[in-house]
Amino acid sequence: MPALLEVRGLTTRFRSSGGTVTAVDDVSFDVAQGETLAIVGESGSGKSVTALSILRLIPTPPGRIEAGQVLFEGQDLLTLDDAGIRAIRGSRIGMIFQEPMSSLNPALTIGLQVAEPIVEHRGATWRDALTRARGLLDRVRIPDAAQRLAAYPHQFSGGMRQRVMIAMAQACEPTLTIADEPTTALDVTVQAQILDLLKTRSEETGSALVLITHDLGVVARYASRVAVMYAGRIVEIAPARRLYRTPQHPYTRGLMQSVPRLDSDTAERLVPIEGQPPDLGRLPQGCAFAPRCRVVMPRCRTERPVLAQIADNHAAACFHHA
Secondary structure, eight states: OEEEEEEEEEEEEEETTEEEEEEEEEEEEETTTEEEEEEOOOSEEEEHHHHHHHTTTTOOOOOOOOOOOOOOEEEEGGOOOOHHHHHHHHHEEEESOOHHHSSSTTTHHHHHHHHHHHHHHOOOHHHHHHHHHHHHHHHHHHHSHHTTTTTTTGGGGHHHHHHHHHHTTTOOOOSEEEEEEEETTTOOHHHHHHHHHHHHHHHHHHHHEEESSOOHHHHHOOOEEEEEEEEEEEEEEEEEEHHHHHHHHHHHHHHTTTTTTTTSSSTOOOOOOOOOOTTTTTTOOSSSSSGOOTTTTGGGGGGGGOOEEEEETEEEOOGGOO
């Protein structure tokens, strides 16, 4: 199946008085039509910056996309002018941001905010767009949708605000949706409802979904393929079932071992990953994971491993597979 989205060698840096930080470092992956790709990793691994770079939402200055290609339906998004990229954002690529309260405008009603992309990208009248907005709120299971169109963001719970963000992202029926930590700070029941909703919408429309998360339980249930990020780089990428069955990178194995499992012995202790995530402004010379790795070799401290195929559709950046 041809790729809907192809990211090739994407590199994004931030410059400040304290130095330069490479938040996304030579990242490459693709997403097929109808596929759900999960991007996982600890906070600060570069997941969100990757998503913002794809849509060219990096604040400049201090950030800058310095290299790479982002091919969406064969078109390089990094070469488009401002009008060209605005025509794609919200229309053909939907974005669900991490914190809905800071993404929604507190001074505008929910109805206006959901209807705006329909007016902007589809040329609908405000009356028709508001009718469509009511249908979208119904679809994301917001009760009394007709009445809630006139409500403001502060009148919604966290879970309901996240549903509004999903409705906005799906307003123009995009072929790709990027969801950045869509269940952060929500209770477990609401998390499941939001993720089921995202997956259902993807299956109903045949659209692709990029799910950014640190929750490996989410990945196991919803993703078809997984990319693991560490220190701004992808260190392993594989189909979800294969990754869970045979993780190959020490960092991926560490993530798996630090999460409780229902089928494990209740007396078995979790094995945390020792140490702290690296300072992206002061990365070690070799492998960024070397200071925390349980199987580190001398070579790991001086050379940087590249992402290489170790099996069909399975790649890892580790010298143990060289």
